[in-house]
Amino acid sequence: MSTNVDTTGTTVAQRIxxxxxxxxxxxxxxxxxxxxxxxxxxTLPIDxxxxxxxxxxxxxxxxxxxLDFDGYATFRAExxxxxxxxxxxxxxxxxxxxxxxxxxxxxxxxxxESRRNIEAxxxxxxxxxxEAAVQRILKARSVYIGGFGASAWLAGLLQHGLDGSCNxxxxxxSVSGVTHAARxxxxxxxxxxxxxxxxxxxxxxxxxxxxxxxxxxxAVLALTDRPSSPLAPLADVALYCQTETSYRPNCETSVLxxxxxxxxxxxxxxxxxxxxxxxxxxxxxxxxxGAQGLARAEFAAQPASTAPAGARKKKKKSxx
Numbered sequence: 001m002s003t004n005v006d007t008t009g010t011t012v013a014q015r016i017x018x019x020x021x022x023x024x025x026x027x028x029x030x031x032x033x034x035x036x037x038x039x040x041x042x043t044l045p046i047d048x049x050x051x052x053x054x055x056x057x058x059x060x061x062x063x064x065x066x067l068d069f070d071g072y073a074t075f076r077a078e079x080x081x082x083x084x085x086x087x088x089x090x091x092x093x094x095x096x097x098x099x100x101x102x103x104x105x106x107x108x109x110x111x112x113e114s115r116r117n118i119e120a121x122x123x124x125x126x127x128x129x130x131e132a133a134v135q136r137i138l139k140a141r142s143v144y145i146g147g148f149g150a151s152a153w154l155a156g157l158l159q160h161g162l163d164g165s166c167n168x169x170x171x172x173x174s175v176s177g178v179t180h181a182a183r184x185x186x187x188x189x190x191x192x193x194x195x196x197x198x199x200x201x202x203x204x205x206x207x208x209x210x211x212x213x214x215x216x217x218x219a220v221l222a223l224t225d226r227p228s229s230p231l232a233p234l235a236d237v238a239l240y241c242q243t244e245t246s247y248r249p250n251c252e253t254s255v256l257x258x259x260x261x262x263x264x265x266x267x268x269x270x271x272x273x274x275x276x277x278x279x280x281x282x283x284x285x286x287x288x289x290g291a292q293g294l295a296r297a298e299f300a301a302q303p304a305s306t307a308p309a310g311a312r313k314k315k316k317k318s319x320x
Contacts (some may be wrong), residue, residue: 012038012075013035013038015067015068016035019066023063023066026055027059027062027066030049030059030060033052038079042076042079046061046072049072060072110246113246114251114254117251117253117254121240121241121254121257125239126240129239130261130262130265132237133262134262134266134269136236137162137193137262137266138165138270140192140193140219142168142169143162143168143193144185144188144192144193144194144213144218145159145194145195146173146181146194146196146206146209147196147197148203148205148206149203151197151199151203151206153252154252154255154259155171155197156173157256158223158262159171161259161262161266162263164267164277165273172184172185181205185212188213189218190217190218192216192218193219193220195222195223196209196221196222196223197222197223199241199249200225200243200249207230207234210234220234220237221239223238223255224239224240225240225242226240227240241255
């Protein structure tokens with residue numbers, strides 16, 4: 001049935017608007033659901049959509065044809081356009097569920113993917129960018145780290161890794177939300193550095209904070225997956241990490257490996273690195289199992305010339 005819908009360059013929503021006067025009641029039910037839940041429908045096979053709306057599979061297919069699509073498959077493919085990075089994990093999971101596998105095979109596949117992602121990240125690294133990233137971090141008066149969703153946990157590990165080498169490292173993701181993070185960034189300036197972490201599915205919070213940081217004259221370091229990431233154009237330096245996986249939105253293992261490489265390089269280049277590590281060790285010693293006698297053991301191992309003056313006097317007195 002022809003509906004005389006002008007489909008040249010139109011979105012699904014525009015097609016629905018043009019065809020609406022000619023749609024049947026049941027077709028309008030489907031249309032209302034599609035307009036209210038476009039992202040959800042983009043991930044649904046025809047039988048699931050029909051069940052949710054309360055119509056038959058045949059009605060759902062006729063609805064797609066009423067919009068001048070060949071059928072439901074082409075309708076859903078058009079709906080997915082623009083949502084690719086958002087729906088891709090759902091589609092991959094659906095594909096995996098259609099081909100049942102054992103727990104052992106899932107473990108093997110996931111570990112293999114982590115290994116491949118780490119290797120792909122290593123192969124594609126721009127070492128000039130790595131050097132620039134380390135220099136930016138060490139020169140910064142304050143380092144602000146922004147990451148939300150799954151990246152918030154990675155941002156916390158980045159802060160933990162940099163804390164021993166930098167004077168002031170601040171996590172922007174907290175229980176107070178992104179508005180507090182934005183307020184905190186208003187104290188940043190040209191002497192500071194903002195590090196943003198975001199991967200598909202990219203979160204607008206991180207991108208917005210990077211824009212605020214640039215507005216404050218703050219340098220921006222991006223940890224993301226590719227140059228087309230919305231964070232990349234805002235960055236003075238970008239480090240890219242491959243995160244492809246079959247079972248989850250992203251492979252965090254490769255991001256963590258990149259973070260560990262970055263923090264290791266910063267620690268190696270930081271001034272007085274050994275002294276900083278020793279101070280941290282002393283600070284956490286009371287909570288380390290088996291380290292109760294560490295302070296006495298370290299003191300006993302010191303050469304006489306480096307022992308405190310009072311200790312040298314006592315030793316001399318006892319030997320006289």
